[in-house]
Amino acid sequence: MPAEADATLAALSDQLILAAVLFYVIAMLGYAxxxxxxxxxxxxxxxxxxxxxxxxxxxxxxxxxxALATVGGGATTAPEKDxxxxxxxxxxxxxxxxxxAPAGGRGPSxxxxxxxxxxxxxxxxxxxxxxxxxxxxxxxxxxxxxGNMYEFVVAMCLAAMGAFLLMQLRYPIRFLGAxxxxxxxxxxxxxxxxLHVETGPAMVALNSYWIAIHVSAAIIASGLFIVAGACGVxxxxxxxxxxxxxxxxxxxxxxxxxxxxxxxxxxxxxxxxALWADKAWGRYWGWDPKEVWAFITWVVYAGYLHARxxxxxxxRAATAVQLVAFASLLFNLIGVNxxxxxxxxxxxxxx
Amino acid sequence: xxxxxxxxxxxxxxxAKLGAAGWARWFWRTLTSMRTAxxxxxxxxLASVPGSVWPQRGVSDAKVAQYYTDSPELAEWLxxxxxxxxxxxxxxxAIYLLLFISLVxxxxxxxxxxxxxxxxxxxxxxxxxxxxxQRAVLDGDLTVEEAARRLRKLRFRVTTGPGWAAGEKGYxxxxxxxxxxxxxxxxxxxxxxxSLYGYRGNVLIVEGDGFANTVxxxxxxxxxxxxxxxxxxxxxxxxxxxQATYIARGEKRGQALDYSARLAVSxxxxxxxxxxxxxxxxxxxxxxxxxxxxxxxxxPTFKITDGSGQVAFEGSVPCLVVxxxxxxxxxxxxxxxxxxxxxxIMVAFLPSAVPTQDGExxxxxxxxxxxxxxxxxxFAGDLxxxxxxxxxxxxxxxxxxxxxxxLVMKADPLEVGQKLDLPGGAGSIEFTGVKEWIALQITHxxxxxxxxxxxALATVALVFSLTIRRRRxxxxxxxxxxxxxxxxxxxxxxxGEEFARVVAALNHGPNDGAKNAR
Ligand code: HEM
Numbered sequence: 032m033p034a035e036a037d038a039t040l041a042a043l044s045d046q047l048i049l050a051a052v053l054f055y056v057i058a059m060l061g062y063a064x065x066x067x068x069x070x071x072x073x074x075x076x077x078x079x080x081x082x083x084x085x086x087x088x089x090x091x092x093x094x095x096x097x098a099l100a101t102v103g104g105g106a107t108t109a110p111e112k113d114x115x116x117x118x119x120x121x122x123x124x125x126x127x128x129x130x131x132a133p134a135g136g137r138g139p140s141x142x143x144x145x146x147x148x149x150x151x152x153x154x155x156x157x158x159x160x161x162x163x164x165x166x167x168x169x170x171x172x173x174x175x176x177x178g179n180m181y182e183f184v185v186a187m188c189l190a191a192m193g194a195f196l197l198m199q200l201r202y203p204i205r206f207l208g209a210x211x212x213x214x215x216x217x218x219x220x221x222x223x224x225x226l227h228v229e230t231g232p233a234m235v236a237l238n239s240y241w242i243a244i245h246v247s248a249a250i251i252a253s254g255l256f257i258v259a260g261a262c263g264v265x266x267x268x269x270x271x272x273x274x275x276x277x278x279x280x281x282x283x284x285x286x287x288x289x290x291x292x293x294x295x296x297x298x299x300x301x302x303x304x305a306l307w308a309d310k311a312w313g314r315y316w317g318w319d320p321k322e323v324w325a326f327i328t329w330v331v332y333a334g335y336l337h338a339r340x341x342x343x344x345x346x347r348a349a350t351a352v353q354l355v356a357f358a359s360l361l362f363n364l365i366g367v368n369x370x371x372x373x374x375x376x377x378x379x380x381x382x
Numbered sequence: 383x384x385x386x387x388x389x390x391x392x393x394x395x396x397x398a399k400l401g402a403a404g405w406a407r408w409f410w411r412t413l414t415s416m417r418t419a420x421x422x423x424x425x426x427x428l429a430s431v432p433g434s435v436w437p438q439r440g441v442s443d444a445k446v447a448q449y450y451t452d453s454p455e456l457a458e459w460l461x462x463x464x465x466x467x468x469x470x471x472x473x474x475x476a477i478y479l480l481l482f483i484s485l486v487x488x489x490x491x492x493x494x495x496x497x498x499x500x501x502x503x504x505x506x507x508x509x510x511x512x513x514x515x516q517r518a519v520l521d522g523d524l525t526v527e528e529a530a531r532r533l534r535k536l537r538f539r540v541t542t543g544p545g546w547a548a549g550e551k552g553y554x555x556x557x558x559x560x561x562x563x564x565x566x567x568x569x570x571x572x573x574x575x576x577s578l579y580g581y582r583g584n585v586l587i588v589e590g591d592g593f594a595n596t597v598x599x600x601x602x603x604x605x606x607x608x609x610x611x612x613x614x615x616x617x618x619x620x621x622x623x624x625q626a627t628y629i630a631r632g633e634k635r636g637q638a639l640d641y642s643a644r645l646a647v648s649x650x651x652x653x654x655x656x657x658x659x660x661x662x663x664x665x666x667x668x669x670x671x672x673x674x675x676x677x678x679x680x681x682p683t684f685k686i687t688d689g690s691g692q693v694a695f696e697g698s699v700p701c702l703v704v705x706x707x708x709x710x711x712x713x714x715x716x717x718x719x720x721x722x723x724x725x726x727i728m729v730a731f732l733p734s735a736v737p738t739q740d741g742e743x744x745x746x747x748x749x750x751x752x753x754x755x756x757x758x759x760x761f762a763g764d765l766x767x768x769x770x771x772x773x774x775x776x777x778x779x780x781x782x783x784x785x786x787x788x789l790v791m792k793a794d795p796l797e798v799g800q801k802l803d804l805p806g807g808a809g810s811i812e813f814t815g816v817k818e819w820i821a822l823q824i825t826h827x828x829x830x831x832x833x834x835x836x837x838a839l840a841t842v843a844l845v846f847s848l849t850i851r852r853r854r855x856x857x858x859x860x861x862x863x864x865x866x867x868x869x870x871x872x873x874x875x876x877x878g879e880e881f882a883r884v885v886a887a888l889n890h891g892p893n894d895g896a897k898n899a900r
Contacts, residue, residue, distance in 0.1 A: 229633045239663040291848045298844060302837045310663050313674035313823040314582070315830065316573070317441055318469050320434040330427040334420060336848075341416040359427075371434055 040171035041230045047164035048185065048223060054157030055192070055216040061150025062208035066275055068143045147205050151196075154212055158196060161189045161219070172230045177246045178237050180368055181226040186246075187364070188215040188222070190254025194289065198258060204285050206277045210261040241307035248300035253360060255293030256332075260357035262286035266350045283346065286353060287339065294332050301325050320371035324363035331356035419488065422481040429477050433468035436460060440467075440604075482570055489563045496556045504539055507546035507856035511867030516881040520857070520864040520888055529857040529864070532887055538855065547857045555872060558846025565843055568836035576829025581605040581614075583824050587621045588681045588698045589817040594618035595671070595824065615671040615826065619647040619658075624678060624818045628749050636707055636748050643675055643820050660820075670826065677821035679703045680711050682731050682755050688720035688809040695720075700819040701731045702776050709733050709748040713755075714776055716765055720809065726778045726786060727811060728759040735795055743795050754795035755813040761786035762808055853877055855884055864888075 165185055169176030177186050195211040198204055266282040304325065309315035316322060335352045338344035344352075437445035446466050449457040457466075464471030511517050530540045530547040538549030583600035587593055595618065597603050597611045605611075623644040629637045643660040649668055658666050666673040681698040688694040694717045701711035710732055717725040734747035735754035743756055763786030767773060789804050796802055801812040852871040857864060866885055870877045 241663070295841060295845045295848060298841050302834075302841060305837070306834070307663075309830065310665060311674075313665065313672065313676065313825050314827075315833065318433055318438055319441060323430050323434040327427045327430050330423055330430075334423040334427070337416060337420045337423060341420055343417075344420065367434070 037171040040167045044164045044168040044171060044230070045223075045227075047160050047167065048219060051157045051160035051164060052216050052219045052223070054153050054160060055212045055219070058150040058153035058157060059209050059212040059216060061146040061153060062205070062212060064143055065147035065150065066206060066209055068275075147208070150208055150212075151199070151205065154192060154196060154208065157212070157215075158189065158192045161185065161192065161215075165189060168230050175242050175246070177242065177250065179226075179228055181222050181228055183246070183250070183364070184218055184222040184226060186250045187253050187257070188218040190250045191215055191218075191257035192254075194251075194254040194258045198285070198289065202285060202288065204258075204277075206281075207258060207261050207265075207285070210265065211258060214257060214261065239307065239310065241303065241310065245300055245303040245307050248296050248303055252293045252297035252300055253364070255289045255296070256357055256360055259286040259289035259293065259353060260360075262289070263350045263354045263357065267347070267354070279346070283350065286350070290332060290335060290353065294336065297329060297332065301329055320367050321363060324359055324367050328356055328359045328363060331359060416488075419481070419484050422477060422484060425477050426481055429474050430468070432465050436465045436468070438466060438468060478570070482567060485563055485567060489560055489567075492556075493560050496553075496560060499556070500553060503541035504548040504550035504854060506541075506543050507548055507858055508867070511856060511858055511865050514856075514867035514869050516868040516877055518866050518881070518885045520859075520866055520885065522864070522889070523862055524857070524859050524864040524888060526857070526859050529859060529888060533855065533857070533884075536884060536887055545858055545860045547859075549855045549857075550852070552850050552852040552872075554846050555850040555852055556847075558843040558848075558850065561843035562840050562847050565836045565840035569833055569840065572829040572833035572836055574829070576606075576827040576833065578606045578608045580825070580827035580829065581609045582826075584676075584821065585824065586700055586819050586821050588700060588819045589621055589624055592618060592620040593822075600824075615669055616651055617647065617649050617668040617671070618651070619645040619666075619673075621820060622646055622657075624820055626678060626749070626818075628747070638748070641675060641678060643678075670828075670830075672825050674823045674825070675820055676823050679819050679821075680709065680731050680733060680750070680753075681817045681819045682713065682729070682753070682813060683815040683817060684715065684729075684755075685812040685814050686715065686717060686720075686725070686727070686809065687812075688717070688725065689723070689807055690721040691809075692721065694725070694809070696814075698817045698819075699729070700775075701729075705745065707748070708745040710745040712776075714778060716767070716773075716775070716778065718765055718767055720762075723762040723787075723808075724765045725804075725809070726759075726761045726763075726765055726783070727757060728778070730756045730758050732756065732795065733816075750816050753816045754797060756795040757790055757793045757802055757811060759783075759788065759792075760790040760804055760808075760811070761788055763787050851877070853880070855881070857888065 165176045165182065168182060168185075172178070177183050191211055192215045195204070195207055199207075262282040262285050265276060266279055266286070269276045269279065269282070304322070305315040308317065308322075331352060335349055335356055338349040338352050437443075437449065439446055446457075449460070449466075460466060464473070468474055508514070526542050526545060526547050530542050530549075533540045533547060533549035536549075536551075538551045539553070540547060540549045542548070581604060583597075583603040585593055585599060585601050593599055595614050595616060597605075597614065621643060624642070625644075626641050627639045629635055629639060641662055645658045645660055645666065646655045647658050647666065647668070648655050660666055660673065660675050662675055665675075679701055681700045683698045684695065685693060686695040695715060699713045699715050701713035703709055703711050710730065713729045713731055715725075715727040715729065717727070730743075732743060732745035732754045733749060734745050734751040735743050735756075736746050736752070738744050743754065761778070761783060764782070765778065765786075766782040773779065789806065789808055790802070793802050796811075796813040798813055798815055801810050803810045853868060854871065855866060855868040857866045866888055868877065868881045868884065
């Protein structure tokens with residue numbers, strides 16, 4: 032392991048991260064535009080309005096299920112809903128629906144319809160820059176690129192964006208783009224502003240292949256939990272009149288999917304952490320503050336999964352539980368490092 | 383095994399009226415037990431929070447002690463509520479024991495139900511397949527037998543009746559769920575076994591010294607209640623050398639790069655010695671008894687002559703690190719054998735000493751580039767060690783110091799080989815060299831492997847439980863046409879895609895005209 036970091040690579044890494052923030056911010060604006068104007072119009076056009084070509088493009092970009100879900104969802108929550116619309120969820124099934132769509136007869140300008148797909152492209156570029164920044168930083172120091180809090184936060188933003196981008200390949204969740212890219216941009220901004228340290232060798236205790244296993248798993252799980260958390264927040268703040276937002280059912284389903292994938296990964300991360308602690312500190316579990324909060328996070332997410340299977344706890348209550356779990360995840364990442372001193376404070380030799 | 387499952391099972395087996403009653407009873411039981419489990423889970427999480435707010439014994443003893451010095455009354459109260467021992471507290475134990483009792487109460491009947499379910503055939507096709515969430519018209523004249531054969535090929539568990547075939551798969555979900563919960567139980571038991579039959583001890587060793595694994599050799603020994611002192615693994619070792627390397631330049635100057643302790647280990651009495659490089663992530667393992675490198679520091683050596691001209695002390699003194707960034711340390715030497723009066727000497731050890739502008743001395747680097755020992759207090763008198771009360775080797779209590787006669791206050795730093803004469807013919811102190819000490823933890827935990835296996839089983843079972851869905855497919859054939867319908871009994875994912883594949887397999891080839899009339 033080189034004692035000196037490669038300064039050029041390190042500087043490149045710092046440049047890349049700024050570029051990533053820029054792309055995330057612009058992407059966020061694109062998603063927001065689509066949220067504000069695009070969805071309602073996509074819905075109305077799917078039901079047979081003039082802007083049909085754009086809608087066809089749109090529908091091709093997402094699985095057919097998505098278009099259906101959008102139509103069905105819109106019909107049940109739109110203030111103008113009527114029995115007719117709910118009963119015939121097939122696109123174009125009823126020529127009259129178009130007139131009742133929120134956008135009325137006037138289709139939005141085509142550039143609004145392109146905002147969503149464009150934002151997606153920008154997000155992928157931002158993601159690549161974010162990844163590049165992390166890789167160059169790791170290369171500069173000749174080690175895994177998550178050895179301190181700055182790198183950890185950068186990696187979490189990458190994971191959140193990655194979870195979103197991968198999930199949207201399979202599920203129609205572009206509506207999450209605005210919140211996820213906002214969170215990623217803010218997270219990176221926070222990291223650059225408040226956490227940045229010069230790259231270099233990690234603490235001695237971190238010189239282990241376990242860092243690759245344990246921390247990577249924790250980061251991936253966190254990325255998925257961030258996506259779920261974004262759904263949860265929208266779920267709670269959305270009111271019934273907000274037709275341009277996805278329905279609660281959609282949000283709930285996406286959050287559940289993210290957590291169902293994230294939870295076993297988190298479980299694995301905690302166990303890998305215990306294995307590492309067993310190597311490094313002479314016990315696999317010692318109730319160090321970081322361990323306490325990883326445990327709390329785990330238990331509350333387990334509570335969420337239970338709540339979803341418990342009558343009377345589905346929906347809003349389960350979402351609240353999910354957000355409590357998410358809060359403890361974030362607290363563990365940031366709060367514990369600041370408020371409590373423990374073996375995990377990457378500043379001292381354990382002991 | 384979701385809440386929605388058993389209803390149709392009971393409904394199948396019983397007439398409608400009784401079925402409803404059974405349904406209600408079952409529902410009530412599930413509701414209460416799941417709700418209890420849920421509440422206990424939250425309590426479990428909530429009860430852990432104080433464990434991170436207050437310092438815990440065994441994790442940060444020094445801070446607990448600090449609490450007692452800073453606010454003794456508050457500390458008393460916190461201690462009465464077990465807030466310094468949250469994870470050993472009776473109220474904490476009450477929560478997890480209740481949780482695990484609830485878990486057993488939950489898992490046992492579910493296991494029985496699952497075993498019955500495994501032996502039961504998939505239910506008959508509903509009269510009207512078109513009410514199912516997934517349905518398709520099949521082409522050709524598929525016979526029931528052929529449909530059953532094709533479903534079996536897709537690894538469905540299949541049964542047939544007049545004009546229909548029923549298939550079901552995804553039983554592993556429930557198996558996974560049950561195994562997961564059982565594995566959690568296994569984990570709890572392993573942890574319990576570990577704490578009853580395991581032990582943990584700490585010892586500090588200076589370069590050149592040895593250690594043999596007996597209770598008496600430990601500075602601090604924490605056995606489980608069921609450990610017998612004779613059962614300690616009889617190994618021994620000598621610390622031949624300790625090396626720490628640091629970053630020499632740049633912003634991170636002084637940060638440690640690596641630690642390595644060379645041990646000559648003898649696995650059994652009389653066994654040949656082997657060399658082991660002990661490092662932070664590489665503990666020494668002797669038949670499951672693990673030795674870990676936890677900490678290190680300096681142990682300067684001194685030769686102290688007393689007022690009568692005798693060598694009263696010769697050897698190393700482990701020092702406490704005061705400044706972790708530079709390893710500036712403090713050492714205390716107590717010499718009860720000194721004549722005519724006992725001596726107590728306090729030394730600041732600076733591994734890389736430099737003078738500061740105001741005439742003081744400080745250390746600028748953790749490595750021993752320019753080691754210096756500065757006597758900043760030498761006292762003669764009664765060390766107060768005879769009353770039998772144990773004293774820390776790292777300090778002389780203030781009330782005892784007050785009664786002793788000060789000889790030296792803040793002398794000039796000594797380099798290796800230099801000597802300081804104590805005034806009034808009280809003797810002299812010579813700084814003879816620098817050694818290092820390491821702090822080790824030695825652990826034997828028989829629950830380690832079982833805990834690992836339980837945790838691994840829990841993770842794998844959890845993946846099954848969360849990713850597999852129970853799904854049913856029915857085919858009705860006859861009258862020159864055939865149709866298929868399907869549903870999932872547990873949520874997550876969309877069944878549509880898989881159903882389409884099933885339909886394709888039921889048809890002769892993929893996509894030859896199946897109308898997925900969703
Ligand atoms: C240490 C405590 C517990 C933990 C960490 C835990 C964790 C979990 C997790 C992660 C799941 C999700 C797996 C799935 O959905 O299939 C689950 C499911 C389940 N747990 Fe627990 N559990 C605990 C205790 C209990 C107890 C005490 C009960 C019974 C009262 C119980 C009953 C269930 C049931 C019925 C499910 C299945 C829910 C479904 O089918 O979706 N669990 N548990």
